[in-house]
Amino acid sequence: MAERAAGKVTLKDVAERVGVSISAVSLALKDHPRIAEDTKRRVQLAVDELGYVGNIAGRALRGKRVGAIALIVPNTSSHVLTHTYFLHVLTGINEVAAANDLQVVLSTNADELHGEVAYDRVLRSGLVDGAVVTSAAVDDPGIAHLVRGGLPVVLLGRYPELPEADSVFIDDLDAAVTATEHLIVAHGRRRLAHLCGPQGHQSAIDRRDGFVQACEAHRIEPILVEGDYSEESGAAAADQLAELGVDGVFAANDEMAFGAMRELAAAGVRVPADLAVIGYDDFGLSRVTTPSITTVHVPAVELARSAAARLLKPVGITEATPVPAPPEPHLVLRQSCGC
Amino acid sequence: MAERAAGKVTLKDVAERVGVSISAVSLALKDHPRIAEDTKRRVQLAVDELGYVGNIAGRALRGKRVGAIALIVPNTSSHVLTHTYFLHVLTGINEVAAANDLQVVLSTNADELHGEVAYDRVLRSGLVDGAVVTSAAVDDPGIAHLVRGGLPVVLLGRYPELPEADSVFIDDLDAAVTATEHLIVAHGRRRLAHLCGPQGHQSAIDRRDGFVQACEAHRIEPILVEGDYSEESGAAAADQLAELGVDGVFAANDEMAFGAMRELAAAGVRVPADLAVIGYDDFGLSRVTTPSITTVHVPAVELARSAAARLLKPVGITEATPVPAPPEPHLVLRQSCGC
DNA sequence: GGCTTCTGCTCAAACGTTTGAGCAGAAGCC
DNA sequence: GGCTTCTGCTCAAACGTTTGAGCAGAAGCC
Numbered sequence: 001m002a003e004r005a006a007g008k009v010t011l012k013d014v015a016e017r018v019g020v021s022i023s024a025v026s027l028a029l030k031d032h033p034r035i036a037e038d039t040k041r042r043v044q045l046a047v048d049e050l051g052y053v054g055n056i057a058g059r060a061l062r063g064k065r066v067g068a069i070a071l072i073v074p075n076t077s078s079h080v081l082t083h084t085y086f087l088h089v090l091t092g093i094n095e096v097a098a099a100n101d102l103q104v105v106l107s108t109n110a111d112e113l114h115g116e117v118a119y120d121r122v123l124r125s126g127l128v129d130g131a132v133v134t135s136a137a138v139d140d141p142g143i144a145h146l147v148r149g150g151l152p153v154v155l156l157g158r159y160p161e162l163p164e165a166d167s168v169f170i171d172d173l174d175a176a177v178t179a180t181e182h183l184i185v186a187h188g189r190r191r192l193a194h195l196c197g198p199q200g201h202q203s204a205i206d207r208r209d210g211f212v213q214a215c216e217a218h219r220i221e222p223i224l225v226e227g228d229y230s231e232e233s234g235a236a237a238a239d240q241l242a243e244l245g246v247d248g249v250f251a252a253n254d255e256m257a258f259g260a261m262r263e264l265a266a267a268g269v270r271v272p273a274d275l276a277v278i279g280y281d282d283f284g285l286s287r288v289t290t291p292s293i294t295t296v297h298v299p300a301v302e303l304a305r306s307a308a309a310r311l312l313k314p315v316g317i318t319e320a321t322p323v324p325a326p327p328e329p330h331l332v333l334r335q336s337c338g339c
Numbered sequence: 340m341a342e343r344a345a346g347k348v349t350l351k352d353v354a355e356r357v358g359v360s361i362s363a364v365s366l367a368l369k370d371h372p373r374i375a376e377d378t379k380r381r382v383q384l385a386v387d388e389l390g391y392v393g394n395i396a397g398r399a400l401r402g403k404r405v406g407a408i409a410l411i412v413p414n415t416s417s418h419v420l421t422h423t424y425f426l427h428v429l430t431g432i433n434e435v436a437a438a439n440d441l442q443v444v445l446s447t448n449a450d451e452l453h454g455e456v457a458y459d460r461v462l463r464s465g466l467v468d469g470a471v472v473t474s475a476a477v478d479d480p481g482i483a484h485l486v487r488g489g490l491p492v493v494l495l496g497r498y499p500e501l502p503e504a505d506s507v508f509i510d511d512l513d514a515a516v517t518a519t520e521h522l523i524v525a526h527g528r529r530r531l532a533h534l535c536g537p538q539g540h541q542s543a544i545d546r547r548d549g550f551v552q553a554c555e556a557h558r559i560e561p562i563l564v565e566g567d568y569s570e571e572s573g574a575a576a577a578d579q580l581a582e583l584g585v586d587g588v589f590a591a592n593d594e595m596a597f598g599a600m601r602e603l604a605a606a607g608v609r610v611p612a613d614l615a616v617i618g619y620d621d622f623g624l625s626r627v628t629t630p631s632i633t634t635v636h637v638p639a640v641e642l643a644r645s646a647a648a649r650l651l652k653p654v655g656i657t658e659a660t661p662v663p664a665p666p667e668p669h670l671v672l673r674q675s676c677g678c
Numbered sequence: 679g680g681c682t683t684c685t686g687c688t689c690a691a692a693c694g695t696t697t698g699a700g701c702a703g704a705a706g707c708c
Numbered sequence: 709g710g711c712t713t714c715t716g717c718t719c720a721a722a723c724g725t726t727t728g729a730g731c732a733g734a735a736g737c738c
Binding site for chain 2: 693694695696697
């Protein structure tokens with residue numbers, strides 16, 4: 001392929017080699033009908049020989065697509081990136097992006113210094129054509145600003161305060177009801193606690209609400225224990241769970257479930273015999289622990305694929321292969337609930 | 340902040356509001372000494388009011404930095420992205436990037452259609468200023484092409500065939516020797532097998548070589564079992580390990596170790612009593628299994644940070660805070676070896 | 679044979695930025 | 709007071725691309 005190693009090759013170089021104008025080369029490359037077939041062949045040959053790659057900056061300046069979308073994660077890098085949720089999201093987005101010849105730009109808001117709208121800059125600087133946003137707090141003002149900015153944005157997750165935004169999400173509340181009822185109905189547990197996620201995030205709110213709703217439907221007093229989605233917060237809650245004499249726990253994610261199980265085991269509480277546990281997410285952890293964790297499977301890859309696919313048309317890609325709607329979350333039965 | 344929502348704001352808009360030329364605004368924004376302080380203030384005011392964000396395409400066309408680096412993973416998306424190694428790498432790179440106001444572009448080679456040098460296009464299209472490459476096969480011709488392309492590239496991992504390339508890596512061979520000797524010396528195991536990683540990757544080669552070297556130093560016949568870093572390949576090897584009457588296994592990564600342990604447990608083999616196991620990586624899995632897996636800790640985040648930091652100067656960032664050299668890998672003692 | 683239509687290009691402007699060269703007016707110097 | 713120096717800008721070109729307008733020559737039409 002490319003002969004010339006460094007030193008960028010431009011349209012001008014190709015044009016000179018072929019002996020036509022720059023315009024002719026540009027038109028030939030996009031298969032314009034008014035360019036002779038023979039010329040197109042000679043242009044393609046020169047492109048291959050010289051290793052010409054179109055300069056994106058030049059293209060973008062003329063108002064054309066850059067060919068990149070951003071994945072915006074407003075939290076700090078260490079907070080979210082280490083979570084496997086992110087891996088699933090990235091996988092889904094990357095699949096759709098790759099299939100449509102788009103690059104993925106990862107944008108985290110690591111420095112609060114540059115203001116709350118740091119990720120806004122990415123979009124408006126013209127580096128990307130659109131963005132998928134995830135893991136933002138419900139009341140993040142930057143997100144609202146982004147959505148109203150007029151640039152293509154799809155939210156991954158539920159943002160009730162931004163009903164005008166295009167978003168992709170699952171019914172966490174309903175899934176939480178199902179999980180809680182499994183403890184009550186299938187395993188006869190009546191003294192139930194919920195390990196809450198961070199209440200600034202809608203997913204955590206919905207999971208908690210589903211738990212409470214299911215308890216109330218079965219005339220059970222719901223016990224809420226604070227948590228923040230971290231394994232540590234789950235571990236920290238173990239004492240409290242033991243003291244309260246709880247016999248069933250629904251954790252807002254698997255990591256907290258695991259943290260609690262770890263500490264409970266150390267304290268001699270047997271799971272699931274003494275205490276049944278159900279988690280949420282199924283991003284990997286719940287399958288490999290002993291006992292394995294019964295959990296609500298979140299189709300994160302499929303959700304991310306959908307979000308990225310939603311971005312295609314606004315971003316100027318019309319003939320994309322359609323992406324199926326993500327499945328609803330469902331309960332994956334493992335050992336920790338007693339099944 | 341920004342008043343005008345959509346419709347991009349350019350230097351021209353700022354210049355008009357302030358009542359100076361575009362050049363004056365541009366110079367004021369980079370704090371040029373020949374622009375009056377008062378003018379600078381008025382420019383800053385107008386920038387804030389209008390929500391001006393510099394257009395990267397315009398900037399890049401003039402030959403300036405784009406402000407983005409790529410993380411190139413030549414394998415297909417599903418193959419590598421789902422691996423937690425990737426999460427650690429991304430975390431490290433993102434930290435350094437964020438600290439230096441760089442965006443991270445993720446480039447995978449999902450479609451073989453576009454030729455072996457698909458990721459080469461990312462670099463040469465001018466979308467990024469440089470790239471970190473990881474998880475490439477040792478003999479990937481695209482990498483060689485990339486390295487010789489003259490654009491800033493840092494390899495994450497050892498590539499003996501590309502000694503001229505800037506690369507960041509650890510001594511896998513030495514760590515593998517240490518791990519194997521731990522089985523021999525600390526636990527008295529004499530019938531040892533190695534679960535090999537894919538031999539097209541240098542890390543897998545080095546880990547195997549270290550195992551063989553340690554065995555030979557202790558006059559032990561090394562047993563090599565094929566694998567490909569996947570949990571399934573580890574599981575598939577379990578039968579063979581049981582048949583061979585092996586009492587110690589060194590796996591080239593934790594996932595294979597886990598796969599083998601899972602199947603061995605199902606077959607009634609006790610780990611570590613009957614069979615001591617040591618893994619490699621320590622990216623998360625080895626800590627949460629039962630028994631937990633003794634493993635070689637790979638400082639992936641630190642390695643990625645180093646790689647990204649190496650890219651800063653070639654990419655035009657001179658005053659960056661230095662990143663410390665990554666630590667050497669070390670053995671983390673857990674349950675699976677019998678410690 | 680003089681007209682129109684078609685073919686296969688070229689010309690030139692534009693996108694938004696940066697920066698060396700230059701210039702007008704003020705200030706300083708003796 | 710006439711010179712130089714300084715201050716604070718402006719001018720204009722350039723980066724690489726795309727695309728509407730236009731043009732020369734060939735072909736077709738009657």
